[in-house]
Amino acid sequence: MITFLRRLGQDRQGVTIVEFALVAPALMVLLLGIFDLGYNVYTNEMLQGAIQRAARGSTIEGAEAKQASFDAIVTGEVHTVAANAVLTFDRKSYASFSRVARPEDYSDGNANSICDNGEPFEDANGNGKWDIDPGAAGFGGARDAVLYTVTVKYPRLVPIAAWLPGQNKDFTLKSTTVLRNQPYGVQGAPKAPPVGNCP
Numbered sequence: 001m002i003t004f005l006r007r008l009g010q011d012r013q014g015v016t017i018v019e020f021a022l023v024a025p026a027l028m029v030l031l032l033g034i035f036d037l038g039y040n041v042y043t044n045e046m047l048q049g050a051i052q053r054a055a056r057g058s059t060i061e062g063a064e065a066k067q068a069s070f071d072a073i074v075t076g077e078v079h080t081v082a083a084n085a086v087l088t089f090d091r092k093s094y095a096s097f098s099r100v101a102r103p104e105d106y107s108d109g110n111a112n113s114i115c116d117n118g119e120p121f122e123d124a125n126g127n128g129k130w131d132i133d134p135g136a137a138g139f140g141g142a143r144d145a146v147l148y149t150v151t152v153k154y155p156r157l158v159p160i161a162a163w164l165p166g167q168n169k170d171f172t173l174k175s176t177t178v179l180r181n182q183p184y185g186v187q188g189a190p191k192a193p194p195v196g197n198c199p
Contacts, residue, residue: 032158040171040173047173047175054074054148057070061184091138091149093139099134099145115198119197121195123195142181143182150174150176156171
């Protein structure tokens with residue numbers, strides 16, 4: 001019996017399979033995570049290329065009538081990679097690049113970085129209230145800068161969310177581009193924006 005136990009303690013057969021069983025789960029999660037990351041990066045690159053092409057087409061006169069076809073081009077290219085993706089489109093126009101996605105100017109009299117207490121602001125979009133983004137919806141006019149945003153939500157390629165905490169079963173990408181409309185007409189002369197007061 002002692003001889004048998006001594007031989008059993010020195011026997012190294014099967015050690016490799018035990019070591020692999022210990023390492024395999026972590027290795028599989030790592031590999032699947034890399035596959036998921038690569039898939040998301042590739043989908044993002046497809047989205048970037050598609051919105052650049054669609055945005056260039058959107059800068060010509062009369063492009064607003066072709067909005068559905070531009071969106072369909074982007075949707076088709078993204079669906080070649082992520083077949084179940086749901087896409088959301090948003091376009092906002094601005095008089096100049098310097099105004100893109102910037103809040104309306106206001107005088108911060110009480111230095112709290114919030115437009116409040118009747119502080120005056122420039123109502124750039126003329127809607128009567130202070131906006132963090134004063135862009136007008138749509139394609140805009142000649143020479144306007146247009147911010148084109150596409151949000152894509154699709155199920156992950158591998159169910160990584162089941163193994164890693166804090167992960168969702170769906171992945172969301174957001175891509176934007178800004179282009180100036182072609183000079184197919186005269187841009188409206190900039191008017192001094194009306195002044196409003198913050199609540």
